[in-house]
Amino acid sequence: MALLVAALLFPLTGLLAHVGPWQFDGETPGSTLAAVRISLGLTGLALAIVVVIGTPAAWYLARLAGSGRTLWEAALLVSVLLPPLALGILLALAFGPGAPVGAWLLRLGVPTSNSAIAFVTAQVYVAMGYYVLAARGAFESVPRELERTAGLLGATPWRVFWRITLPLSRLGLAVALSLAWVRALGEFGAVMVTSYFPAGMPVQLWINLQDSGLPAVMPLLLVFLLSALPLPLLAHLLARHRERSGA
């Protein structure tokens, strides 16, 4: 096990590699900070959309039985299994300015390529399936009998959700959110096709690597790792702690 963990974590030693003096920005001054701001801001927005739309969908899926459920799950799995680059191309073809929807949105002043909207759209598409499937598992872990009992004690369905379902599934939901966060923040393939600009962290890393080499990559790489890892790690540690304490 120790060997496996050591092997898995070994790439992190790359942060200590001698690549010459680190350059905070690549060729464009201020690009690193701008990339961090764009990534965190737009990923936050994408996650909000994913949670608002995905949570009720996950709850509905968790309560659904029969073939309908299988069909919905299969559809969600397609979105999860699509290779990111392929998804990016498909998004560009479906929503780009050349497509009817994209052209119509452009006429309304909503550009669907190389814009914040295109960036968020790609992230939502990338993260939604992961979030819904993981959140569905979290909701399924709450026994139906507890919810029914709460109902019979006079709680409306809305109150049952807030007082029973949500608190009892919150750790699973945190894991779902972490998954979605990592997928959205780290997305490169789909975002690069639909929204090369504004450049978020993954695309800026690519630009820096191409233009200036490794010294210009390292600072942003560090920030990228620090912004991607803490949330999932915290969710995992919290879940383990709760499990051990039986809380």
Add this chain to the structure above:
Amino acid sequence: MLDARILKRRREFTLDVRLHVAPGEAVGLFGGSGQGKSTLLSCLAGFEPPDAGEVRVRDRILFPPPVPLHERPVGYLTQNDNLFWHMSVEQNVRFGVGAREKAGARPGPGQDDRDGPQQTTGDWIAELRQALGLESLWHASVRSLSGGQARRVALARMLARRPMVVLLDEPFGGLDSAVMRDLTEALSTWRSRLGFALLAVDHQARWLERLGTRVVAIERGRVVHDGSWEELRRSPPTEQMSRLLD
């Protein structure tokens, strides 16, 4: 108080039971395992829908169409405590008590026209807490409770709303006989005072007899006896019933 006819298809037979329980009356639902008793209670509670029939509590029709759970004046206790494990004992017991009632008004769905003690919710919960020995556990997490303590909390939580109909599905299974006796006595006292209709399922005839004098015996989804325990013991309607009563 409770008038019901439940039709529900099961794999081996169709449950077809007609039932009337008067206010303040306790009825034991007796029969072997797998004869439809628990399904009947589950349908009456609204946990699963009957295929057909009617459920009425006083003048309120609960089925058909099925009335949402939160509008049913029914308390339901099963072998599973179904306590909300992220809450304390107090939060569990108070869960079904609305904000208006917490402020001191009389509680319960559709209770205004019922006979019963003019007691505020706070007093009623204090009585439950004391009678069921929950004082020392009041602020504890329900995860730390023993089986017997958890049953007492579940009972208190169900009664806190003062339901019109109480359904018990082997709620005291696994408890020692002294605890069962105490809880049965408390339940009988509250039934007389609050006037709720009580329908209880158990495989132990002795416990059901202590709860009330009337028994409805069920076999393969049909009522084979509706009368006193004495009559049932004197002339069991079927061989299986005779064996169960031995």
